[in-house]
Amino acid sequence: MAAPRSKVLVLNAGSSSLKFKVFQWLGAGAGAGASAAAASAAASGVPELQPVAAGLCERIGDPAGGAVMRASAGPAGWRKGERIEQPMPDHGAALRLVASFLAGSLGGAGGGSPFQQDVLAVGHRVVHGGGIAHSVLIDDAARDSLEEVSHLAPLHNPPSLHCIDAARRLFPDAPHVACFDTTFHKTMPPDAYTYALPADLCREHSIRKYGFHGISYAYLTREAARMVGKPPEETNLIICHLGAGSSMCAVQGGRSVDTSMGFTPLEGLVMGSRCGDIDPAIVPFLMKMRGLGADEVDTLMNRKSGFLGMAGSIDVRNIEDCALAGDEACQLALAVFVRRVRKYLGAYLVHLGGRLDALVFSAGIGENGSMLRDMICADLAWAGIAGLDRAANDATIRGKAGEVQAAGSRAKVLVVPTDEQLEIALEALQVVQAAVD
Structure with a gap:
């Protein structure tokens, strides 16, 4: 019997x-193949993945050939990381290098078969x-559907x-599963x-709010x-996913109601x-006054603005x-950032009817930024948050979950490291199980 x-x-x-990232499913001992393994996973609830x-x-794709892979592996504990410099002209070449590394590091089912046979x-x-x-099995039809919407995310899809x-x-x-950053916000x-644009225009071009960071929000909600x-399903949250790319989400009963x-x-x-948010009239204004084209304005707003544009750096630390x-430009940049977060925070409190179980901080700034967390949570007693416990807030850094609200707070303030890779692995198992039921 095959392992x-x-x-x-x-x-x-x-x-x-x-x-x-590779996860070992610890419940895969019973059964004889992918279908049996997936079925057992569902029977035991949330699978345990290591x-x-x-x-x-x-x-x-670096024409200078400066591609590099950094990796660690080991079924009985992490082996010292490896650095491999090797030309990778495309993602196919990179993935072949990854597969070779994993085959040599992890082996396969039963300790001897190729890694590919253990996936x-x-x-x-x-x-x-x-x-x-929802997350879907990738067949040719699903793959074509993803290509059809690539114009909506030309840098990512x-x-x-x-x-x-x-x-x-x-x-x-092996079954392949696509997990989407937009799914959680459906x-x-x-x-x-x-959007308050002509309805026929929105229908024709699929213009609507989609929302992103959804894989992270799904994990953080749970x-x-x-x-x-x-x-x-009984939990109300406002989640702040704050990093180089930042967003917020209002979660009512475990479901996204705005982002x-x-x-x-x-x-x-x-x-x-x-x-982030600006008066949309700034776009045609810049095109007229500075002679900028559409691509140049897009580059300006996506790659040259934000903290970089206001303070000359994207490193919030x-x-x-x-x-x-005492740098005034940096002080102003932080103040603008905090005001924008608090603006959404107030709106989402209204959406939730003031019934908030926890304000959640995650991602690079959210996990590391004790100073910004303190600024965001100032004077929120009216919302059930009596500020932050200074010692707890200062001690909570990236990779460490914890409560940081001050005593007397009705709502908790949580710092929760996100784990998008684990969420994708869990969703992939769920989709595989649904396909074999």
């Missing part, structure tokens, strides 16, 4: 990068799902498709996702609900190099240090 497949491979492709390998390929599922992060409502194509060739016997009501001691990013990830909060030293 059961037991590993879930998660892939996250960027324009010139490829992140990967990370056994992870890495990152960078500078894929139960391959989960792919895809930023934009268009009209697809094409690399994902290249990676999907390469992975399906390299792992032809529960928003029409008045939240509709973790925050656990930390407040409630089922997700700050919109048709694209540009809408909403101030970000590392994105401006550096901006905080300069602000504390």
